[in-house]
Amino acid sequence: MELLKKLLPSFSRVAVLSNPSNPYCAIAVREAGLGATGLGLQFDLVEASDSHGLDDAFLVLSRKRPDAVLIVADPFLVRRLPSRGAFHR
Numbered sequence: 001m002e003l004l005k006k007l008l009p010s011f012s013r014v015a016v017l018s019n020p021s022n023p024y025c026a027i028a029v030r031e032a033g034l035g036a037t038g039l040g041l042q043f044d045l046v047e048a049s050d051s052h053g054l055d056d057a058f059l060v061l062s063r064k065r066p067d068a069v070l071i072v073a074d075p076f077l078v079r080r081l082p083s084r085g086a087f088h089r
Helices: 002-007 023-038 051-064 075-079
Strands: 013-018 042-047 068-071
Touching: 013 023, 013 051, 023 042, 042 051
Parallel strands: 013 042, 013 068
Antiparallel strands: none
Protein backbone atom coordinates (compact mmCIF):
# COMPACT_ATOMS: atom_id res chain seq x y z
CA MET A 1 0.00 0.00 0.00
CA GLU A 2 2.85 2.34 0.76
CA LEU A 3 4.31 1.79 -2.71
CA LEU A 4 0.93 2.37 -4.36
CA LYS A 5 0.51 5.58 -2.40
CA LYS A 6 3.92 6.78 -3.61
CA LEU A 7 3.24 5.81 -7.22
CA LEU A 8 -0.35 7.04 -7.27
CA PRO A 9 -0.72 10.12 -5.07
CA SER A 10 -4.51 10.12 -5.62
CA PHE A 11 -4.73 6.59 -4.16
CA SER A 12 -7.20 6.96 -1.29
CA ARG A 13 -9.32 3.81 -1.01
CA VAL A 14 -8.27 0.20 -0.66
CA ALA A 15 -10.45 -2.89 -0.37
CA VAL A 16 -9.25 -6.14 1.11
CA LEU A 17 -10.79 -9.41 -0.05
CA SER A 18 -10.47 -12.03 2.65
CA ASN A 19 -11.74 -15.48 3.62
CA PRO A 20 -13.17 -15.21 7.15
CA SER A 21 -12.87 -18.97 7.69
CA ASN A 22 -9.06 -18.84 7.39
CA PRO A 23 -7.36 -17.74 10.66
CA TYR A 24 -4.37 -16.35 8.73
CA CYS A 25 -6.68 -13.97 6.89
CA ALA A 26 -7.74 -12.31 10.16
CA ILE A 27 -4.10 -11.47 10.88
CA ALA A 28 -3.52 -10.18 7.34
CA VAL A 29 -6.70 -8.06 7.47
CA ARG A 30 -5.68 -6.54 10.80
CA GLU A 31 -2.23 -5.63 9.43
CA ALA A 32 -3.69 -4.25 6.20
CA GLY A 33 -6.12 -2.13 8.20
CA LEU A 34 -3.31 -0.73 10.32
CA GLY A 35 -1.29 0.05 7.20
CA ALA A 36 -4.24 1.73 5.50
CA THR A 37 -5.00 3.81 8.59
CA GLY A 38 -1.37 4.83 8.89
CA LEU A 39 -1.40 6.09 5.30
CA GLY A 40 -4.73 7.87 5.69
CA LEU A 41 -6.51 5.49 3.30
CA GLN A 42 -10.14 4.50 3.42
CA PHE A 43 -10.28 0.75 4.15
CA ASP A 44 -13.07 -1.58 3.04
CA LEU A 45 -13.18 -5.23 4.07
CA VAL A 46 -14.97 -7.62 1.74
CA GLU A 47 -15.23 -11.26 2.76
CA ALA A 48 -16.02 -14.52 0.97
CA SER A 49 -15.69 -18.13 2.05
CA ASP A 50 -17.64 -19.87 -0.71
CA SER A 51 -18.52 -19.38 -4.38
CA HIS A 52 -21.78 -17.57 -3.66
CA GLY A 53 -20.01 -15.26 -1.23
CA LEU A 54 -17.34 -14.56 -3.82
CA ASP A 55 -19.97 -13.53 -6.37
CA ASP A 56 -21.43 -11.16 -3.78
CA ALA A 57 -17.95 -9.86 -2.92
CA PHE A 58 -17.26 -8.93 -6.54
CA LEU A 59 -20.60 -7.10 -6.69
CA VAL A 60 -19.65 -5.14 -3.58
CA LEU A 61 -16.24 -4.33 -5.05
CA SER A 62 -17.79 -3.14 -8.30
CA ARG A 63 -20.10 -0.79 -6.33
CA LYS A 64 -17.40 0.54 -3.99
CA ARG A 65 -14.87 1.03 -6.81
CA PRO A 66 -11.72 1.05 -4.66
CA ASP A 67 -8.47 2.34 -6.11
CA ALA A 68 -6.86 -1.02 -5.30
CA VAL A 69 -7.89 -4.46 -4.08
CA LEU A 70 -5.63 -6.49 -1.85
CA ILE A 71 -6.49 -10.19 -1.98
CA VAL A 72 -5.28 -12.06 1.07
CA ALA A 73 -3.32 -15.20 0.19
CA ASP A 74 -5.85 -17.97 0.76
CA PRO A 75 -6.23 -21.26 -1.17
CA PHE A 76 -9.95 -20.72 -1.82
CA LEU A 77 -9.54 -17.16 -3.08
CA VAL A 78 -6.41 -17.78 -5.14
CA ARG A 79 -7.94 -20.73 -7.01
CA ARG A 80 -10.87 -18.58 -8.08
CA LEU A 81 -9.06 -15.49 -9.27
CA PRO A 82 -9.72 -14.38 -12.83
CA SER A 83 -6.85 -14.48 -15.27
CA ARG A 84 -3.96 -12.11 -14.76
CA GLY A 85 -4.78 -8.50 -15.44
CA ALA A 86 -8.54 -8.92 -15.08
CA PHE A 87 -8.74 -6.26 -12.37
CA HIS A 88 -6.94 -3.56 -14.33
CA ARG A 89 -9.15 -0.59 -15.22
